[in-house]
Structure formats: structure tokens, C-alpha cells
Amino acid sequence: MTDRAGVLVLAATPIGRPDDAPPRLAGELAGADVVAAEDTRRLKRLTTDLDVTLTGRVVSYFEGNEAGRTPQLLEALLAGDRVLLVTDAGMPSVSDPGYRLVAAAVEAGIEVTAVPGPSAVLTALAVSGLPVDRFCFEGFLPRKAGERGRRLAALAEERRTMVFFEAPHRTAAALAALAEAFGPDRPAAVCRELTKTHEEVRRGPLGELVEWAADGIRGEVTLVVQGAEDRPAVPHDPALWRELVSANEGDGMTPKDAIREVAQRAGVPKREVYDAVVGRR
Numbered sequence: 001m002t003d004r005a006g007v008l009v010l011a012a013t014p015i016g017r018p019d020d021a022p023p024r025l026a027g028e029l030a031g032a033d034v035v036a037a038e039d040t041r042r043l044k045r046l047t048t049d050l051d052v053t054l055t056g057r058v059v060s061y062f063e064g065n066e067a068g069r070t071p072q073l074l075e076a077l078l079a080g081d082r083v084l085l086v087t088d089a090g091m092p093s094v095s096d097p098g099y100r101l102v103a104a105a106v107e108a109g110i111e112v113t114a115v116p117g118p119s120a121v122l123t124a125l126a127v128s129g130l131p132v133d134r135f136c137f138e139g140f141l142p143r144k145a146g147e148r149g150r151r152l153a154a155l156a157e158e159r160r161t162m163v164f165f166e167a168p169h170r171t172a173a174a175l176a177a178l179a180e181a182f183g184p185d186r187p188a189a190v191c192r193e194l195t196k197t198h199e200e201v202r203r204g205p206l207g208e209l210v211e212w213a214a215d216g217i218r219g220e221v222t223l224v225v226q227g228a229e230d231r232p233a234v235p236h237d238p239a240l241w242r243e244l245v246s247a248n249e250g251d252g253m254t255p256k257d258a259i260r261e262v263a264q265r266a267g268v269p270k271r272e273v274y275d276a277v278v279g280r281r
Contacts, residue, residue, distance in 0.1 A: 006077035012117030015089040016195030018049035022117035032084035036061035124222035128189035135161040152181035164223040172213040179206035187226040193219035234266040238276035
């Protein structure tokens with residue numbers, strides 16, 4: 001133990017092009033007593049790209065060892081070390097390892113700071129063409145269909161623009177689930193390979209994006225979805241539900257989408273609106 005306080009530094013790393021690295025990153029890498037990296041092989045490539053020689057100790061810090069490694073890094077911090085945390089891309093702890101260590105450092109009274117830089121969340125939001133005045137980041141959707149459906153049902157009335165991460169092989173299923181929960185006309189954007197050679201931003205209604213993604217998608221994916229319209233709530237009145245469903249169908253909605261929209265506004269399960277409508281047809 002030493003009287004010199006350690007410092008935990010969270011350092012953003014490029015999400016694509018190495019020359020997008022923040023200017024401070026090279027100096028922090030070279031001067032850290034300990035560098036904790038999500039993937040030490042990718043760290044090696046990064047230091048080569050930046051022409052940096054590491055002088056500190058390098059340790060792995062990834063999802064599989066995060067819980068066990070955190071006490072060791074906290075011990076280094078308490079001993080006065082400057083610990084630099086880097087993940088594969090973007091800012092540590094944002095859907096990447098880091099939260100446990102930050103929480104432990106804060107609890108122990110250790111200074112926590114950051115090297116700001118690239119972020120897939122903010123980059124996708126900025127280029128999506130969707131409202132950016134208010135937004136929320138939802139991370140990765142659950143892999144299982146039932147859990148994913150419940151998560152999205154809870155977000156059906158979210159007014160803020162939503163940002164999600166998704167694996168390329170699950171993107172088509174995620175878009176289909178989003179269209180099911182929010183309706184096929186909800187504006188969205190699929191941001192693929194941001195800042196990389198094959199960067200692509202596909203914008204359009206969720207229904208169109210489902211068709212576009214049907215053949216498969218490659219590369220890192222960030223999804224941006226516009227929030228729900230600020231529509232008046234609907235009272236618990238089955239007769240009114242039937243009228244509104246009929247009006248929605250008159251506007252071109254499918255019966256399924258018409259029922260879902262009314263259920264969302266009424267704050268009730270779709271089955272209740274369905275029973276009210278089908279019972280009178």
C-alpha cells in the first residue's frame with residue numbers, strides 16, 4: 001500500500017479506422033502501469049498502429065474473467081498504479097467490460113477518469129437521420145424470442161430515439177421483432193461497419209428493413225429506432241377500441257397492426273383488444 005492514489009482511466013478505442021484514435025490514447029498506453037485489455041491480441045494491433053511501446057503490465061479483462069480480475073485490478077489501484085482499461089472498440093463499460101471495475105473503484109474512493117473518443121452509439125445516432133434531442137441506449141436485445149418480445153413490449157411507448165447493438169447473424173430477427181413490437185412503419189436505421197471501409201447506413205421503415213435484411217448482414221451492427229409518437233392515451237372502453245381499430249384499418253393498417261396500436265395506447269395486452277374486436281365481428 002502507498003500514499004499515492006491510483007487512477008483508473010477508461011480509454012475509448014477506434015471503432016474502425018486506427019487514425020480515429022483520440023490523441024491522448026498513445027500517451028496513456030505508453031505511460032500506464034497496468035493495461036487491462038478485453039483482447040490482448042487486438043491491443044497488440046492497436047499499439048502497432050499507433051507506434052506505441054507499452055511499459056506497463058498487460059492483463060486480459062473480458063466478460064469471462066471480469067468478476068475474478070476486478071479485485072486484482074482494484075488492488076493495483078489501491079497500491080497507487082495508473083490502470084488503463086481498453087476494450088475492443090469504443091468506450092469501456094458501454095456494453096463492454098468495465099462497469100464492475102468502475103463501481104469497485106468508486107466504492108474504494110479511487111479516481112476514475114476517461115479518454116473520450118469513438119462511440120458506435122453516438123456515431124450511429126448522429127448519422128441515422130432520426131431525432132437526436134432525446135435518446136436512450138438499450139444495448140443488446142435478449143437472444144431468446146420470448147425475452148426479446150417482452151423487452152420490446154416494455155419499450156413500445158418509449159418516446160425517445162432508441163439505440164441498440166446487435167450481432168450481424170441476429171439482425172434480421174431483431175428487425176422483425178422490432179417491426180412486430182413497434183409496427184412496420186416506425187422509422188429506423190441500420191448502421192453497419194461504422195467508420196470502416198464498407199460502412200453502410202440503411203434508413204427506412206422497419207418493415208422495409210426486415211425485407212432488406214432477409215438475405216443476411218455482415219459486420220458490426222448498430223440499430224437506431226425512432227421513438228413512439230406522442231399520441232393521446234385511450235381509456236379502458238372496449239367499444240372505443242373497436243372504433244379505433246376500424247379507423248386504423250381504414251387508414252391501411254392490417255388488423256394485427258391496428259389492434260396492436262390501440263392496445264399500446266390503451267396500455268393493455270393485445271389479447272384484450274383482440275377479444276373486444278373479434279367478439280363483435
